[in-house]
Amino acid sequence: MSTNRAYNFNPGPATLPLEVLEEFKDRFMNFGGLSLFEISHRSKEFEGILEDAKHLLTELMNIPKGYTVLFLQGGASLQFAMVPLNLMDKKAAYSITGYWSGKAASEAKTVGEVEAAFTSEGANFNRTPKPSEVRPSGSYLHITTNNTIHGTQYRQFPDTGAIPLVADASSDIASRVIEVSKFGLIYAGAQKNLGPAGLTIVIIRDDLIKKSFRTLPAILKYSTHAENNSLYNTPPVSAIYMMKLVLSWLKKKGGLPAIEKENTTKAGLIYDVLDKSGFYKTAAERESRSLMNITFTLPSEDATERFLSEAKKSGLIGLKGHRITGGIRASVYNAFPMEGARTLAQFMKKFEGQQ
Amino acid sequence: MSTNRAYNFNPGPATLPLEVLEEFKDRFMNFGGLSLFEISHRSKEFEGILEDAKHLLTELMNIPKGYTVLFLQGGASLQFAMVPLNLMDKKAAYSITGYWSGKAASEAKTVGEVEAAFTSEGANFNRTPKPSEVRPSGSYLHITTNNTIHGTQYRQFPDTGAIPLVADASSDIASRVIEVSKFGLIYAGAQKNLGPAGLTIVIIRDDLIKKSFRTLPAILKYSTHAENNSLYNTPPVSAIYMMKLVLSWLKKKGGLPAIEKENTTKAGLIYDVLDKSGFYKTAAERESRSLMNITFTLPSEDATERFLSEAKKSGLIGLKGHRITGGIRASVYNAFPMEGARTLAQFMKKFEGQQ
Numbered sequence: 001m002s003t004n005r006a007y008n009f010n011p012g013p014a015t016l017p018l019e020v021l022e023e024f025k026d027r028f029m030n031f032g033g034l035s036l037f038e039i040s041h042r043s044k045e046f047e048g049i050l051e052d053a054k055h056l057l058t059e060l061m062n063i064p065k066g067y068t069v070l071f072l073q074g075g076a077s078l079q080f081a082m083v084p085l086n087l088m089d090k091k092a093a094y095s096i097t098g099y100w101s102g103k104a105a106s107e108a109k110t111v112g113e114v115e116a117a118f119t120s121e122g123a124n125f126n127r128t129p130k131p132s133e134v135r136p137s138g139s140y141l142h143i144t145t146n147n148t149i150h151g152t153q154y155r156q157f158p159d160t161g162a163i164p165l166v167a168d169a170s171s172d173i174a175s176r177v178i179e180v181s182k183f184g185l186i187y188a189g190a191q192k193n194l195g196p197a198g199l200t201i202v203i204i205r206d207d208l209i210k211k212s213f214r215t216l217p218a219i220l221k222y223s224t225h226a227e228n229n230s231l232y233n234t235p236p237v238s239a240i241y242m243m244k245l246v247l248s249w250l251k252k253k254g255g256l257p258a259i260e261k262e263n264t265t266k267a268g269l270i271y272d273v274l275d276k277s278g279f280y281k282t283a284a285e286r287e288s289r290s291l292m293n294i295t296f297t298l299p300s301e302d303a304t305e306r307f308l309s310e311a312k313k314s315g316l317i318g319l320k321g322h323r324i325t326g327g328i329r330a331s332v333y334n335a336f337p338m339e340g341a342r343t344l345a346q347f348m349k350k351f352e353g354q355q
Numbered sequence: 356m357s358t359n360r361a362y363n364f365n366p367g368p369a370t371l372p373l374e375v376l377e378e379f380k381d382r383f384m385n386f387g388g389l390s391l392f393e394i395s396h397r398s399k400e401f402e403g404i405l406e407d408a409k410h411l412l413t414e415l416m417n418i419p420k421g422y423t424v425l426f427l428q429g430g431a432s433l434q435f436a437m438v439p440l441n442l443m444d445k446k447a448a449y450s451i452t453g454y455w456s457g458k459a460a461s462e463a464k465t466v467g468e469v470e471a472a473f474t475s476e477g478a479n480f481n482r483t484p485k486p487s488e489v490r491p492s493g494s495y496l497h498i499t500t501n502n503t504i505h506g507t508q509y510r511q512f513p514d515t516g517a518i519p520l521v522a523d524a525s526s527d528i529a530s531r532v533i534e535v536s537k538f539g540l541i542y543a544g545a546q547k548n549l550g551p552a553g554l555t556i557v558i559i560r561d562d563l564i565k566k567s568f569r570t571l572p573a574i575l576k577y578s579t580h581a582e583n584n585s586l587y588n589t590p591p592v593s594a595i596y597m598m599k600l601v602l603s604w605l606k607k608k609g610g611l612p613a614i615e616k617e618n619t620t621k622a623g624l625i626y627d628v629l630d631k632s633g634f635y636k637t638a639a640e641r642e643s644r645s646l647m648n649i650t651f652t653l654p655s656e657d658a659t660e661r662f663l664s665e666a667k668k669s670g671l672i673g674l675k676g677h678r679i680t681g682g683i684r685a686s687v688y689n690a691f692p693m694e695g696a697r698t699l700a701q702f703m704k705k706f707e708g709q710q
Contacts (some may be wrong), residue, residue, distance in 0.1 A: 006388030010395045013592055021390050025380070033361030033672065035376050037551040037597065040365045040673060073428040073553060074574065077588035081572035107572040191589055196392040198428060198553045198591030217436035217462040219429065233432035234546055236553030236591065237368055242392065315388065318395060 007340035010318030011148050011293060011331040012171065012192035020245040020335075028238075036238050041231060049241050050230065056247035060255050063180050063203060070202040070222065071230040071240055076170045079187040079200060080104040083142065083166055084111035086222050087185070089213050091138035093117035095158070098125045098147035099324060104168060108142070117141055117158075125150040127288035134158035139213075140184060141165050146172035148192075149322040151295030151329065152288040157182055164208060172292050173201065174250065175334055176260040184208050190239060192292070193334045195246050199239035250334065259334050260291075266332050266341040267291040273345045279352040283325075297327035304328065307351055316344055362695035365673030366503050366648060366686040367526065367547035375600040375690075383593075391593050396586060404596050405585065411602035415610050418535050418558060425557040425577065426585040426595055431525045434542040434555060435459040438497065438521055439466035441577050442540070444568045446493035448472035450513070453480045453502035454679060459523060463497070472496055472513075480505040482643035489513035494568075495539060496520050501527035503547075504677040506650030506684065507643040512537055519563060527647050528556065529605065530689055531615040539563050545594060547647070548689045550601050554594035605689065614689050615646075621687050621696040622646040628700045634707040638680075652682035659683065662706055671699055 008015040028036040031045055039046055054069050063069065072078070080103060084092060091113035094105035097120055108114045115137055118129040125147060134141065141160045146153040148171045157165065157178075164184025173188035180186065185208060190199035202222070209226045218224045224232050253259060271289060274282050274296055282289075282296040298304045304327060311319050321327040332341055363370040383391040386400055394401055409424045418424065427433070435458060439447060446468035449460035452475055463469050470492055473484040480502065489496065496515045501508040503526045512520065512533075519539025528543035535541065540563060545554040557577070564581045573579045579587050608614060626644060629637050629651055637644075637651040653659045659682060666674050676682040687696055 004388050008389050008393055010393070012589065013393055013395060015393055016390065021384065021392070025384065029376065029380065033359050033670065034363055035371065037376070038363055038365070038368055038370055040368060041552065073430070073591075074433070075428070075588045077574045078429070081574050085572075107574065110570050110572045189589060196593055197396065197589045198594060215465050217440075217465045219432045219436050219462065233430045234367065234544060234552045236428075236551075236594070238551055238593065239553060239591070317388065 006315045006317045007337070007343060008318050009316065009330045009332070009336070009344070011322075011329060012189070012333075013197045014192050014331060014333050015335050016195070016242070017246065017249045017335045020242070020249050023245055024242060036241055039237065041234050041237055046237060049244055050235070053240055053244040053247060056244065056251060057174070057201070060174060060247060060250055061178070061180055061203070066206050067180060068204050068206055068209060068226050070204065070225045071235055072200040072202055072225060073198065073236055075189045075200055076100070076168050076187060077103070079168065079202065080107035081111075082220055082222070083140075083185065083187070084108040085214065085216055085220055087164070087166065087208060087211050088112045088139045091115060093135065093137045093141045095119070095129060095134055095141065095143045096121060097128050097144055097152060098150045099322075100147065100149070100168065100170075101142070101144035104142055104144065113138070124283060125152065126283045127285040128152050128154045129158070131156050131158045136160040136163040136165075138163070143167050145169045146290050146292050148293045148331070149295075149324055151282070151284045151290045151293045153290035153292065155287060164205070174256060174259070175263055175292060177256045190243055192331070195243035196239050198236045199243060246335070262338065263291045263332070263334065266336065266338055267294060269341045269345045270294045270330055270332070270348070273348045277348075277352055279355060280348065292331060292333055294330045294332065295321060295325060295327060297321075303355065310351065311347060314343070314347055316340075316347060361670050361672045362692070362698060363673050364671065364685045364687070364691070364699070366677075366684060367544070367688075368552045369547050369686060369688050370690050371550070371597070372601065372604045372690045375597065375604050378600055379597060391596055394592065396589050396592055401592060404599055405590070408595055408599040408602060411599065411606060412529070412556070415529060415602060415605055416533070416535055416558070421561050422535060423559050423561055423564060423581050425559065425580045426590055427555040427557055427580060428553065428591055430544045430555055431455070431523050431542060432458070434523065434557065435462035436466070437575055437577070438495075438540065438542070439463040440569065440571055440575055442519070442521065442563060442566050443467045443494045446470060448490065448492045448496045450474070450484060450489055450496065450498045451476060452483050452499055452507060453505045454677075455502065455504070455523065455525075456497070456499035459497055459499065468493070479638060480507065481638050482640040483507050483509045484513070486511050486513045491515040491518040491520075493518070498522050500524045501645050501647050503648045503686070504650075504679055504684075506637065506639045506645045506648045508645035508647065510642060519560070527645075529611060529614070530618055530647060532611045545598055547686070550598035551594050553591045554598060601690070617693065618646045618687070618689065621691065621693055622649055624696045624700045625649045625685055625687070625703070628703045632703075632707055634710060635703065647686060647688055649685045649687065650676060650680060650682060652676075658710065665706065666702060669698070669702055671695070671702060
């Protein structure tokens with residue numbers, strides 16, 4: 001099954017653990033005479049899957065009492081709207097550290113007033129702020145914990161006091177130890193670190209569930225989904241099952257402390273080449289470097305094209321940078337294998353040597 | 356693979372064609388060195404899948420020029436909100452023929468004024484209206500083409516003139532020939548007739564895409580998804596692939612005229628037993644009977660329980676009626692096999708004979 005498997009650096013949907021795919025393949029036709037795609041979301045079997053997934057996530061992220069885990073649809077993009085619709089009274093603060101936090105802020109502007117709590121736009125989003133640089137205000141402060149396009153990540157989170165901290169953690173959820181109690185709400189699309197596309201995770205502090213500043217359709221209210229245990233409407237059954245398998249895999253690996261260590265080593269292999277190179281350039285400031293998305297540029301468009309094409313021949317795919325930044329982006333989420341990072345590092349050195 | 360396969364009467368997620376599941380199993384690890392769950396939604400491969408799915412649906416449903424097909428998330432429940440948010444100026448009309456049309460109307464009430472264009476609530480939703488009974492008014496008329504819980508279905512659609520007809524076709528999309536040009540917008544969750552849970556289909560007349568009566572987050576606007584060819588945000592990749600396979604299967608079977616004939620025969624096998632029985636009772640009026648969900652009751656709670664338990668022993672599962680109606684519900688969507696309907700009909704006759 002794994003013979004022709006490529007090293008997949010795509011930014012999401014992203015690589016999944018091979019043993020999860022194998023378990024899925026073994027099991028998906030065997031759900032009491034049905035396939036996984038056919039079981040009812042009201043069945044005992046699926047209820048068990050949902051509970052397992054919730055408990056595993058709670059255990060792995062050490063989610064304290066007083067928080068509720070929701071499994072929704074619509075991706076982070078729907079959360080860009082649901083967060084302000086539910087939680088914003090008149091205004092909220094957004095820390096702008098890249099394309100996606102800008103998108104989140106721009107959706108919030110359709111709901112109320114947005115204050116920029118910080119922005120690194122003037123420096124092409126080359127860093128995340130120090131906690132002291134961020135000015136929380138209004139109903140909440142919104143941050144994007146990891147910036148996939150610019151390759152930056154928050155190492156420390158701002159202290160927002162009584163103002164809830166809301167985080168889009170789509171590209172680094174469950175990749176490192178974080179203190180959930182610092183956050184009012186954490187949301188993430190599953191398709192980078194936790195499973196396939198089509199599933200959104202929301203972790204919400206219970207006092208925020210019932211915030212209500214405006215009349216909303218029930219489907220857009222966190223309270224609806226909380227009251228119905230994520231079964232208000234038909235959930236994405238197979239994506240939740242896949243996430244359960246990914247979370248079990250993560251637990252077996254030693255949980256978040258272990259994966260954080262592994263992610264640090266993996267990213268380190270590639271940053272090490274960048275730091276020793278006079279050829280590759282990375283724009284992200286050292287203290288803001290992402291462990292998930294490593295971005296760099298080559299001296300010319302032509303060299304970039306050759307890099308991508310030779311990498312592909314070596315089984316290294318999905319390395320093309322986002323159109324906004326150009327260059328190269330290596331996304332090395334939880335399930336990306338150490339051996340793949342090593343292979344890329346070697347490839348980079350060899351490629352540089354040939355120039 | 357098919358040896359232990361149950362006859363699955365679940366109302367959705369529902370049974371899928373066995374050959375589709377087999378094709379999925381054969382192919383899902385073989386997408387250019389990746390699994391289906393790992394390919395980028397920006398890849399050429401996925402773009403091909405998306406286009407194939409769109410073209411197949413357009414061909415099968417004979418969708419005329421001037422309509423756009425969108426693949427979204429959030430199920431019909433999110434459409435209950437998106438329809439009024441996008442299309443309602445001050446008021447709209449809703450024909451209330453069951454639980455789900457009531458839900459749609461109640462979400463619309465959070466947006467503007469709702470007029471009841473028809474209701475069969477007084478008769479426990481035992482029928483859908485004749486075209487002449489429906490009074491369209493306001494920005495659109497909303498109907499639910501098939502009522503899964505009460506087992507009724509529109510046989511003829513109201514003529515709404517210049518007022519757009521909006522239809523929730525979640526439980527009968529692509530199960531029969533309809534004239535799309537009569538509709539302004541048709542939406543449906545995929546998980547009954549077209550694929551797994553987590554995917555919503557919207558077919559919208561182009562003049563309605565840009566309707567704009569209020570400021571909305573981009574993610575909630577039809578125009579956003581139309582302008583981005585359903586790739587505004589990460590789509591549910593595997594569900595779209597599965598739908599593509601289901602649509603190919605449908606085409607091979609002879610398309611909608613063929614499946615409509617088959618569905619009529621399938622449902623007829625069960626209605627025939629009901630019509631000849633003094634034991635089973637069906638509430639739905641004959642002219643409103645659904646070809647998708649056949650609902651009936653037994654004389655007692657106890658008989659119902661025995662029916663369900665003995666059916667299960669015979670490999671007939673998912674027959675329990677909705678909690679609102681009680682009794683039995685046999686959902687026999689496109690992929691439900693003729694042989695399963697025959698088996699249920701025989702089982703019903705035998706069970707009645709033993710009473």
